[in-house]
Amino acid sequence: MSAxxxxxxxxxxxxxxxxxxxxxxxxxxxxxxxxxxxxxxLKAYPDLPAGANVAAWLVTIAHRKAVDITRARARHAxxxxxxxxxxxxxxxxxxxxxxxWDALAALPDKQRQAVAYHxxxxxxxxxVAAITGGTAAAARRAAADGVKAxxxxxRRGELEGAAP
Numbered sequence: 442m443s444a445x446x447x448x449x450x451x452x453x454x455x456x457x458x459x460x461x462x463x464x465x466x467x468x469x470x471x472x473x474x475x476x477x478x479x480x481x482x483l484k485a486y487p488d489l490p491a492g493a494n495v496a497a498w499l500v501t502i503a504h505r506k507a508v509d510i511t512r513a514r515a516r517h518a519x520x521x522x523x524x525x526x527x528x529x530x531x532x533x534x535x536x537x538x539x540x541x542w543d544a545l546a547a548l549p550d551k552q553r554q555a556v557a558y559h560x561x562x563x564x565x566x567x568x569v570a571a572i573t574g575g576t577a578a579a580a581r582r583a584a585a586d587g588v589k590a591x592x593x594x595x596r597r598g599e600l601e602g603a604a605p
Contacts, residue, residue, distance in 0.1 A: 447486050451479055454496055457562055458503050464557030465507040467546055474510050478503040497568050500558060504572050544594035545587075551575075552587030559584045 458478055463471035481502050489498060545553060551573065558569040559580070569580040 444486070444489070444491070447483055450482070450486070450495055450499070454499050455479070457496065458499050460561040461500055461557050462503050462507060463542070464545055464561050465504070465554055466510050468542065470507075470510045470514065474503060474506045477506040477509075481506065494568075496562070497564060497572070500562050500564065500568075501572050504554070504558075540594075541591070544591050547594070548587050548590055551579075551583045552590065555580050555583035556587040556591070560588070 455475070459471060459475045462474035462478065466474050478499060482499055485502075489495070545556065548556065554573050555569055558564050558572055559566060564572070566577040566580045566584070569584070570577045573580065
């Protein structure tokens, strides 16, 4: 049995990887992380064992690329006059609720990664722990704390929106 064509992997998992990248590195660097993830995956794909969990493999690569981007961002300041995060009509993640992304970006790294990998990537806590390091219980706790913080931010937003 031959391996699936790589473009099918991009089609099947591209949106999920982009959501995870966006949640982990933010809207400015998400597409770069996504591109670097699939470039690295393309190079390594011939050596991927048959029966491997492709989604987990791609998210692991995305996690490593996100770490690389975060480290590079810390070394280079890029001043911008205005953020390019504006609503899109192309069905891309930029169409999502900006307040939610802002609240997600404000979470500590472990919580943001656990929320992204579990809730956006759909991975069980054991795989989240394998990607981020630590235990499944710690990943579950970080995701729960992250969701609790997102709910609190949502409630605060509703209160501000209801003010006269």
